[in-house]
Amino acid sequence: MGGWQGRVLRLDLESGEAVEEPLPPAVAEKFLGGRGFGVYWLARQPVAAPLGPDNLLVLAAGPLTGTRAPTAGRVTAVTRSPLTGTICDSSAGGAFGARLKRCGYDALLVRGRASEPVYLVITPGRVEWRQAGSLWGQDVPAVFRTLRPLAGRSASILAIGPAGENGVLFAGAVVDGRRHLGRGGLGAVMGAKRLKAIIVAGDRPVHLADRHAFDFVCYEITKLLEANPITAQALPLFGTAVLVNLLNQARSFPTCNFRTSYFPAAEAIAGERLRAAFTVGRTACYACPIGCGRVVSLAGSRVAGPEYESIWALGANLGIADLATVIRANLLCNRYGLDTISTGGTLACAMELSARGLLPWELRFGDGDAVLALIPQIARREGPGAELADGARALAERYGAPEVAMQAKGLELPAYDPRGMQGQGLGFATSNRGGCHLRGNMLGPEILGAPKMVDRLQAEGKAGLLIYLQHNHAALDSLVLCKFTGFALREEHYARLLRAATGGDWRAQDLQRVGERIWNLERLYNLQAGFGPADDRLPRRLLEEPAEGRPVELAAMLREYYRFRRWGPDGRPAPTKLAELELGDFL
Amino acid sequence: MKLKVKLFATLRQYAPAEAREGEFALDVPQKSVTVEEVLRLCGLPEHAVTVVMVNGMVAAANAVIEEDAEVSIFPPLAGG
Structure with a gap:
């Protein structure tokens, strides 16, 4: 093997x-x-x-x-x-x-x-x-x-x-x-x-079933990555922050705790600005020809630059338009070991609670100095930071306004406003780890036109596409390869790598099947942990307030999603589905 | 008629010198214009553009643009 x-x-x-x-x-x-x-x-x-x-x-x-x-x-x-x-x-x-x-x-x-x-x-x-x-x-x-x-x-x-x-x-x-x-x-x-x-620390070789074929496929897909305008130009030149202006122009850029979906000052924190004013280098992971990581100059030091999600979470979602402040906040999260998305989501929740007069201490949208002071306090669970350290859901519930927490299953939502991307909203609601875009990212079909452009404001027909992407991403997370390769490669390329590496007869559809098996087993685990259909939901704001798009038509999309997955009204996969996926042992 | 055009990422190299952050006004001689014609008027190579939004909505190449519209033009890009 x-x-x-x-x-x-x-x-x-x-x-x-x-x-x-x-x-x-x-x-x-x-x-x-x-x-x-x-x-x-x-x-x-x-x-x-x-x-x-x-x-x-x-x-x-x-x-x-x-x-x-x-x-x-x-x-x-x-x-x-x-x-x-x-x-x-x-x-x-x-x-x-x-x-x-x-x-x-x-x-x-x-x-x-x-x-x-x-x-x-x-x-x-x-x-x-x-x-x-x-x-x-x-x-x-x-x-x-x-x-x-x-x-x-x-x-x-x-x-x-x-x-x-x-x-x-x-x-x-x-x-x-x-x-x-x-x-x-x-x-x-x-x-x-x-x-x-x-x-x-190890140097043992990894045995390959057919080294010659494997080297050939690697050569071929490296060429594809080096020729694709996304993996060869956009990501190396601008990093992931290149998405700021795109999502903002699409009115799908959550702002000030998702109170709006357009940030008028987006240009000040965009990838173009990051490149022109701060970027001095880039970094790449092991065996990566893309190199999307940023090295930026801040006060004379070369430091890690923020990703798209972090720029949004610590910038627009907090009403902060100063990129140097965002870079500092990102560095503090890295220094203390905090997730930037959840840190930003929790701070945004606190800002809205404060604006509503529900928080016993003040925290205003746009107050960068306060954010920089709070991040270390969160990490140490000191002062107000102790209240923030359990995340947005716990904070909002503590102050009697659970609807202010922009989360799904307790995970703070990322940098896409589902009122401008209906399918992304279904993805947030059904994600097995809570509100997340990396389980099945609808950015491709709803905004980028990859593999094809669909109407982002329409709810109908999104479930099937999302399910395909959920399986695709589960397979990539199991291979374990970077999802950015998917902008240049197709499932057949990954299957060819697997054939050459393992000697097994892998085809593109086998990766979909593995992804579906993983998705359903995660679902079984969550059911066992007490989750059910009532947890496949979104914050009320996204279902009732249009912002610059349309309220998410979640109920209709969920019905289609359950039907396509062959999940019952209780949210359980049908026994026949589990048998088909060889998951009978886990019932 | 006049349009507001915004170019992003690598496309900013095609913006006129007076453009600020890739944004400039485009004078169009005729009374109606399509997305495709705007790209040509801006001197943008066809292969360099993947997404065009008119007033925030993705528009096809043959979509007709109204006066005073905001046209945002993007090259191939991604992230997440």
Whole structure:
């Protein structure tokens, strides 16, 4: 069996045991890797309290990880989210996945809670448990300054900051100092386990079934990525921030906690402005020919620049039009290990509560200085930050106005206003990890015209397209490759990579089938965790106020969505559907 | 008639010198004009444009543009 290493490593932080297990070939073929592996192992055990010792944290690579396939260094983390209570996966660039794979493992399965803070050093055939007492409390740059010389240049490091240690429910984890497992609070899960960092350093080869064919496909798809105007020009030149003006012009750019969907000052925080006034370089992840990461100059220092989502969350959604302030806010989130989208979404919620006179302290839209002061307080759970550290939903409920929290299943919504993108709204409502665009991004068909342009204000006919994209994204998250490759490549390209790597007879439709299996198993997990059809919803504002678009016609789209998925009125997949997907064991 | 044209990202290299942040007024000699004709009047290569919005709504190449409309023109781009 090529591609996979065929082994996983179970780590028990309570007992200090590290046990190698074989990866069953049937699991590899049915779930691929990454997100698929994570949901498989989460669903095999009882639903656990997210911050308790029994919650499993899975860090998984895919069958292409660690090879020369473009973007094949990524890792996916899967756990039960403390922010949402749903299953949650998060994917990050960097080289952690590649180094994990080169240690000889397809996945790490971490359970338990260490008696004292620890960090792990994993090399082929060996796990070292090291005390992390002196690292505990250090911010992200300090942790990497300490660990990088110990780890060596060829190692990859995953670490949390103070936000994760302090149980901020939207704390993330940082890979190689600059890429982020952002959403859903898995940094808080690591903090609850007293696991400060993991270093992986390996150089074992990844066996390929047909190296000659694999090299040829890699050559071909690299050429496609280098020729495509999105992956070869737009993303390298402007980074993801190039979307600011596009979404704003489409009146789908949420502003001031989604009170409007057009930000008059968008040009001041747009990708064009970022490039002209701040950008001094760019960064790329392992084996990535795109290089969308930004290096910007701020007060004479070269620092990481913000992504589109972060510019929106810490800019337009807070009414802030000063890009230097947004860059500083983004750096603070990175420094403390906070998800920028949820940080911004929670601050925006607080700003609206304050504007309505419901918050006992003042926080005005547009007050950048207050935002810069609050972010460290959130990470430390100090002062007003303690109220913000549980996310927008908890904050709004605390002050008796739950409708002010712009979230779905507890996850703060990202930078697309569904009143201008009806299908994206259905995507937010049905996402298995809560309000998120990366489960099945309708940006392509509703705004970019890829693979074809559909009427973004129409609700009818969106369910089928969304379901296709949900399966496509689940497969990419399991391969584990960057979704940006999808702007230049088709599923057939990924299938060809898989054929050459594994020797199996993979076709494009097989990836759709794996994606559908993963989606339905995630759904089963969430049902088991107490979620149901009533949770497939959006904030009232999006259903009643048009902003610059139309209220989301969610009920009609959901009916179509359930029917296409063969889910009953109770939100459960039909037994025949589960049998068809070979998920009968999980009933 | 007059139109307000906004060019974005790599297309700003085609904006006239007096344009600010890719935005300029376009004088159109005839009384009606299509998206396709606007692209030609702006000197934009056809292959360089993927999305055109007229007053915030995506418009096809043969869509007719009214006086005083705001025309936003984008090259291939993505992100997320």
